[in-house]
Amino acid sequence: xxxxxxxDKVWDLHKVADLNGGSSQIFIGLHLIHEVTSPQAFGALKxxxxxxxxxxxxxxxxxxxxxxxxxxxxxxxxxxEQMIETLExxxxxxxxxxxxxxxxxxxxxxxxxxxxxxxxxxxxxxxxDSHTSTHGAFGSIAFGIGTSQVRDVLASQTLAMNKLKxxxxxxxxxxxxxxxxxxxxxxxxxxLGVKAGVGYAYEFxxxxxxxxxxxxxxxxxxxxIEGGARCGYVNPDKVTFNYIKKRQxxxxxxxxxxxxxxxxxxxxEKDAIYDxxxxxxxxxxxxxxxxxxxxxxxxxxxxxxxxxxELSIDDQFIAGEAYEYMGLHPGQAIKNTPIxxxxxxxxxxxRISDLRVAAEIVQNHKVSPNVKAFVVxxxxxxxxxxxxxxxxxxxxxxxxxxxxxxxxxxxAMNPDxxxxxxxxxxxxxxxFKGRQGSPSGRTLLMSPAMVAAxxxxxxxxxxxxxxxx
Amino acid sequence: xxxxxxxxxxxxxxxxxxCISLVxxxxxxxxxxxxxxxxxxxxxxLGDAVFEDDRKDLKGKHPFDLPSNQNASxxxxxxxxxxxxxxxxxxxxxxxxxIKAIIGESFAEIFYSNCLAIGMPCFTLAKKNIKSxxxxxxxxxxxFEIDIKNVIAIEGSTKYxxxxxxxxxxxxxxxxxxxxxxxxxxxxxxxxxMDNLPYINLNK
Numbered sequence: 217x218x219x220x221x222x223x224d225k226v227w228d229l230h231k232v233a234d235l236n237g238g239s240s241q242i243f244i245g246l247h248l249i250h251e252v253t254s255p256q257a258f259g260a261l262k263x264x265x266x267x268x269x270x271x272x273x274x275x276x277x278x279x280x281x282x283x284x285x286x287x288x289x290x291x292x293x294x295x296x297e298q299m300i301e302t303l304e305x306x307x308x309x310x311x312x313x314x315x316x317x318x319x320x321x322x323x324x325x326x327x328x329x330x331x332x333x334x335x336x337x338x339x340x341x342x343x344x345d346s347h348t349s350t351h352g353a354f355g356s357i358a359f360g361i362g363t364s365q366v367r368d369v370l371a372s373q374t375l376a377m378n379k380l381k382x383x384x385x386x387x388x389x390x391x392x393x394x395x396x397x398x399x400x401x402x403x404x405x406x407x408l409g410v411k412a413g414v415g416y417a418y419e420f421x422x423x424x425x426x427x428x429x430x431x432x433x434x435x436x437x438x439x440x441i442e443g444g445a446r447c448g449y450v451n452p453d454k455v456t457f458n459y460i461k462k463r464q465x466x467x468x469x470x471x472x473x474x475x476x477x478x479x480x481x482x483x484x485e486k487d488a489i490y491d492x493x494x495x496x497x498x499x500x501x502x503x504x505x506x507x508x509x510x511x512x513x514x515x516x517x518x519x520x521x522x523x524x525x526e527l528s529i530d531d532q533f534i535a536g537e538a539y540e541y542m543g544l545h546p547g548q549a550i551k552n553t554p555i556x557x558x559x560x561x562x563x564x565x566x567r568i569s570d571l572r573v574a575a576e577i578v579q580n581h582k583v584s585p586n587v588k589a590f591v592v593x594x595x596x597x598x599x600x601x602x603x604x605x606x607x608x609x610x611x612x613x614x615x616x617x618x619x620x621x622x623x624x625x626x627x628a629m630n631p632d633x634x635x636x637x638x639x640x641x642x643x644x645x646x647x648f649k650g651r652q653g654s655p656s657g658r659t660l661l662m663s664p665a666m667v668a669a670x671x672x673x674x675x676x677x678x679x680x681x682x683x684x685x
Numbered sequence: 686x687x688x689x690x691x692x693x694x695x696x697x698x699x700x701x702x703x704c705i706s707l708v709x710x711x712x713x714x715x716x717x718x719x720x721x722x723x724x725x726x727x728x729x730x731l732g733d734a735v736f737e738d739d740r741k742d743l744k745g746k747h748p749f750d751l752p753s754n755q756n757a758s759x760x761x762x763x764x765x766x767x768x769x770x771x772x773x774x775x776x777x778x779x780x781x782x783x784i785k786a787i788i789g790e791s792f793a794e795i796f797y798s799n800c801l802a803i804g805m806p807c808f809t810l811a812k813k814n815i816k817s818x819x820x821x822x823x824x825x826x827x828x829f830e831i832d833i834k835n836v837i838a839i840e841g842s843t844k845y846x847x848x849x850x851x852x853x854x855x856x857x858x859x860x861x862x863x864x865x866x867x868x869x870x871x872x873x874x875x876x877x878x879m880d881n882l883p884y885i886n887l888n889k
Contacts (some may be wrong), residue, residue, distance in 0.1 A: 231869045232878050237855030241868060243878045245885070251771065255726035270879060280874060281724060295724040302726050346771040346795055347706050361775035362799035364864075372868040374875055376861075377798075378852055410711055412766040414794050444768065446794045471887040505775045510711050510768075530764070534710050627770070636751055648715045648769060655719070655738035 218382035220485040230305040243459035245339040253344025257366035276314040284619035323595020326350040326563035337479040338454040349440040352449035353433035359447040381491035386646025387393030387424035389499035394680035397432035402504040411422040413445025424498030430459035442511040506661040556638040558589035558671035565643035566594030570664040577668035583615030584674030590617035592624040628653025641670035644664040693804030702758030705794030706822035713769035762789035767796025800825040808847035
């Protein structure tokens with residue numbers, strides 16, 4: 217059993233009680249809600265005649281269903297309009313702070329909370345969304361929950377949970393040029409598998425992680441869930457503190473000094489005990505692309521799609537399904553695979569640094585005539601910053617569409633969807649069958665820089681060749 | 686025509702019913718319920734949409750469409766079932782279709798806790814047993830009687846020792862899988878935690 221890790225310290229701090237059945241009652245320090253997984257929870261509160269216990273500990277925004285072309289109200293889609301109205305009513309009724317469209321702070325919930333300074337080390341953070349693991353980048357314990365658990369957090373600010381084991385993923389050396397956090401996390405998921413994380417919290421550490429920016433760390437923790445881990449985290453350091461400082465909800469003045477001292481005390485001890493330790497060599501990671509229907513089915517851009525006999529018995533069934541669905545053959549190179557749609561955005565890679573990297577690649581190039589390419593900033597703040605830097609112009613001049621913030625084609629709950637069996641190069645997090653809105657649509661996950669390169673060439677390309685040019 | 690859905694309530698001691706087998710690893714919640722069905726403010730209509738895209742693809746041959754499975758209530762699956770999105774819509778769609786319990790090689794974490802929270806137990810069983818049951822299920826209908834207290838399933842003359850987390854088992858047996866009231870019993874402790882967490886005071 218793990219000891220003296222950040223996870224242990226934060227878990228112990230938030231434990232309210234041992235429950236009769238053997239699980240623990242854990243206090244949730246920050247609860248984030250959005251329009252998709254909260255309406256039924258508020259409905260259940262009403263049925264049980266309960267109120268929100270601590271409205272100040274819940275923050276709302278709207279992201280999944282918002283259109284990214286025209287956000288004027290009412291939305292054209294009646295169901296989407298009904299969902300945003302329901303959230304507006306619930307927030308008003310229960311006095312929950314809501315960052316709505318046009319507030320200047322709306323956006324994907326996992327982009328918004330960090331940029332507002334709401335996400336801080338040492339917190340427990342829950343949200344009805346599996347990518348809540350993103351917030352672990354700050355040294356918080358953050359995880360996705362279902363709607364019944366959203367109800368429980370609203371009613372009691374607590375959850376019934378079993379303690380997770382802790383696996384340290386030690387990443388040595390550094391990423392090479394043209395290789396990004398997205399490539400590293402796809403590589404980790406490929407090495408460990410999509411179910412290795414079940415029952416674990418992932419601690420990402422080592423020199424390769426220390427050298428990452430806050431936004432890159434968020435990309436890594438965001439995809440913990442794709443490796444089966446409900447939460448992933450990075451120990452907080454100077455990079456973390458500098459990111460939080462002076463943000464709207466960051467501690468101020470003498471509280472800032474106290475907060476930093478407390479945050480430092482949370483870091484996993486040198487003699488911490490882990491349930492498991494895995495080592496990854498970051499210098500060996502190439503720009504990585506998925507070829508299949510799970511985020512674990514990925515290869516370096518210079519490699520070939522694996523043959524069945526190169527895979528473990530356990531991976532063969534789903535590989536067979538993947539070849540058929542994707543229309544790709546074992547032994548085929550992934551490079552030069554034709555692309556129809558390019559999507560830059562999502563809670564994984566829709567932040568300002570992602571847009572900067574992609575803009576640098578597309579500058580002075582044109583999107584291939586056969587490709588529809590679009591950029592969806594992760595939040596209103598990201599959009600504003602990008603426009604101030606002129607990134608929107610670079611993208612538009614290259615032939616990208618520049619959209620309004622939201623989750624968009626990561627999961628295609630809004631009008632942004634693949635058509636038929638189109639192939640998408642996507643900076644998002646899931647390549648599941650039908651994920652991007654068409655039941656036969658195909659997704660290749662990659663870094664925003666790789667998506668930018670694919671947009672220009674109209675096919676999977678090695679972004680390192682662009683950087684050299 | 687299915688009988689009207691009734692949500693489980695209180696203690697859950699036994700589950701019995703015909704088995705429906707669904708072969709495949711890493712079946713994600715987007716497949717169980719595609720995202721377009723998440724545009725709703727209640728769960729009522731989700732039962733019919735379960736596995737919608739997979740079912741269309743198989744044109745009537747998907748296990749959830751086979752006439753012989755229409756009264757089934759115990760779902761038999763392989764590994765990492767329910768991975769991906771945290772959408773509770775996935776177990777809600779299954780339970781509204783008629784599933785009462787799931788037996789599998791392994792389950793994704795959030796999916797498992799969502800099933801627990803709506804009173805639908807997920808049991809694990811060794812891969813070789815699952816495989817042989819899936820082969821058997823293809824040949825004819827299987828009827829399971831599951832005893833939650835002893836964590837066993839009886840099918841014909843065979844007894845299977847299932848696995849279920851001890852805490853989950855206790856919650857089904859006591860009815861506290863519907864956790865809200867159990868959590869609210871500790872309201873004084875919750876208030877005291879709220880008053881004493883360092884960051885709550887530092888962010889005032």
